[in-house]
Amino acid sequence: MLSNITTTAATTAAAAAPSENVVFHLLAEYVPEGVPGWILPIVTASISVGIVIALISVMAMGFTWLERKVSGHIQCRYGPMYAGGWHGWAQPIADGVKLLMKEDLIPIGADKALFMMAPAIVLGAIFGAFVAMPLAPDFYFADVNLGIFFILGMSSLTTIGVVMAGWSSNSKWSLYGAMREAAQVVAYEIPLGISLLVPLIVAGTFNLREASELQGDFYGMGWFVFKNPFMLPASILFFIAALAETKRAPFDLPEAESELVAGFLTEYSGIRWSFFFMEEYAAMYLMCLVASVFFFGGFESPFTYMAREQFGPNAFITNVVAASTLIVKSIAGIVLMMWVRWTLPRVRIDQVMTIGYKYLTPLALICVLGAACWEAIF
Amino acid sequence: MSNSSTKSSTFFPEPRILPGGEKEFMMDVATSDLEISMGPQHPATHGVMKILIRADGEMVTAAQPHLGFLHRCAEKIGENVEWLQYLPYTDRYDYLASMNNNLGYSMAVEKLLGCEIPRRAQMLRTICVELNRIASALVAFGTYGLDLGAFTPFLYAFREREWLLQIFEKICGARLTYSYLRIGGVFNDAPPGWLTEVGHFCDVFEVKAQEYYDLLMVNKVFVMRTANVGVITPAQALDFGLTGPMLRGSGIDFDLRKDMPYMLYGEAWDAGAFEIPVGRGEMGTLGDCWDRIYVRVKEMTESLGIVRWCLANIEEGPVLADVGKTIKVPPGEAYVGIENPRGELGHYLVSDGGKGSSRCRVRGPSFCNLAILEDIMPGTLLADAVAIIGSTDVVIGETDR
């Protein structure tokens, strides 16, 4: 059976070059004769990037609405109820319009170029990370072999944007926020990466699509988290580290509105501010997607299994079911993050560091060791 | 280039010998303290107060509160208006506990007058004051959670406070600035059914108070943030003249309601209607932020006991003593300190027999409680500074008056 999986993985990997995604195949069917060969990848890339940006922006807007609803219901109120009619579904659109209309302020003492570049870097990095994220066996933008490395690298880049924002704002609060962000991300990248090593040991691949497909046995329930006793603690460690990485409460120290006014966001307004906001939700979504892929079966579930049995592995409907499965899983993760945010107070910076260096990192190392031994023995 | 920067420009300077004989190698990086001005507009200062903080990285090395942004000349106004006219101004010092302020002023004038207050009026006063104390403690508790980054308790606390404000609205028509307790008694009798509703509130709130305690006070992260932070020793507390929960948080069992009883509190205490919660250093050191907020949360339940005792013992009767339309106060001077939610609210009134006071001094508890910040903030982290300010439960209307 193991050999069976490896062969399928090998064949799919051989079949698809990194840029040959579903858009490429669709275009390839309709491309007229005589068009030079280099045009097709460029057009594919442009369209894919457009889809990523549109999809993630809409998703992030949806999550802001979800956040308000979740927080509202936790706090015994309703959250937005008016805009758009049904449970205020249009509230994020109204917010977006408002933010677009707002004056774009740049403080006098600010480093103008860095100040304007920071939101772009933050948002660009997080969108870039999504490129390596497969949604279904055939729905991917780029089939990157070292996908998880790429994603972690790109999502770390957002820190540079945040530090830039904090430095260039010429505000002490912003500077504090940026320094905290830098310290926190350095501390939590380690347990984040190490806890991800555990599923990587089990999967034996860095490619997210392949890792996801590996979990399709046992009627779609062969998730990594069930395959190794060290996976569950590793997933919890990953979740905690991801909270810190995405600046979510109780680790929202870079923003910390009651201490640092708004941290690195203090001097931002209007659309630039909303870029940071969008980044936060996109990063949450990204982390939850990674967690779903590497711990909780990716796009594999009994539904995906049934669809594959019914319609064949490469049918459109199978891919849709697979993509929905992954999205539902990651939204569950996001709701969990929101729940934590609206429940816990914020920890202090020294406690953040203690948790990161003293507890999470050694525990993650123990998990890696245990998982490796387990894999070697069984 | 100044001298100081050219003087030391080597990357590997001589190691500094520490007192223990250890060598400390330091890279020659010039660091300087950062001076940050927390406020006047800052979410943690609970109003318009400025705290100038000198910080070495995240560490606070010095702090200096700056007040006066909300100064409204209450004391000067007190000299220029008549006795009764000043009553609405008292609402505005500690706008979260207006009933208590009304009581303090009224009692000071009544002391000068030497008049007797009808028993039903005293009962109604006690009920209102204690309910207002609960409302004030709810704000303190909720905003303290907010200071530490926990949003949800704030909303829960305000839900209950809303009910209290509605109760106040029913008896006097106002939600925040009541002017209900006045010289000689209270403004009017309770409307029909009001006392029943208060009883109902007591029953519901007793459960809620315990719920809040479980929700926030024993939360692990909350304890991590508040225990051993901002410790005020009992000696320090007395030296700085702290009163109210700040004093009791440091383990000193002193409450004016119990120890120097005024109005009906002596009777209520003898009947066992309430106890005085005192900080015991349960989660960390005696007198830390946790103890102070613990005292406030526990006080809510004790206030319920007093309200219940009043509801059980209230009887029919007049609610306003006959003090005349224009109050004529004999010359003299009086100081009356009462237990406000934030400490001792003192009114020192001087009368020269005229229409109004010739000196109207207000001793705001927050004003005195704030003075200790300069002492306890150095050496804490920036986030602790916020926790400490929150634990003093300052109301700027009262510090600045």
Place this chain on the structure above:
Amino acid sequence: MDFQGIYDRLKEQGAAGMQEANLPRLPDPADKKDKGRGGDPYVLVDPAQICAFMDLAKKDERLHFEILADLSASDPAVDAENFWVIYQLLSVKHRHRLMVKCSIPKSDPRIDTISGINRAAGWHERECSEMFGITFNGHPDPRNILLPDDWVGFPLRKDYEFPKEYQGISCI
């Protein structure tokens, strides 16, 4: 202890600078103009010896006034020559209060600070000095506390004239 007890104890201990006790009294029926005196009793203390007095009041075992509840001043109508500085003492241990009053001349309003004895006095004295123009000798931090640093005049004096403008901002 009641006021009489405190007063006797102070006398017994030879409290420095204590001049007299003033008690409230009922109006004299014979004198139509006399309205009596209401409120609280107080002791009058010589301002030059206030520090010694406060020290005794704080440290004496039977008095034990460890809290300085309030410190303020007054520009009394009945005494045109002097300011009153009023101290409110509170004992947590014995649960009693005492009002102490010092009378200082308006022409040269100065008095020693007691912030060395009771640190609570620090802020009260700052407020008092900016409002009345009383100088507290030896105060460690004699800045304004509620008023701006460049405020002219002492607002709580009876002869204070309200300014027409402050830094170009009309106050009327």
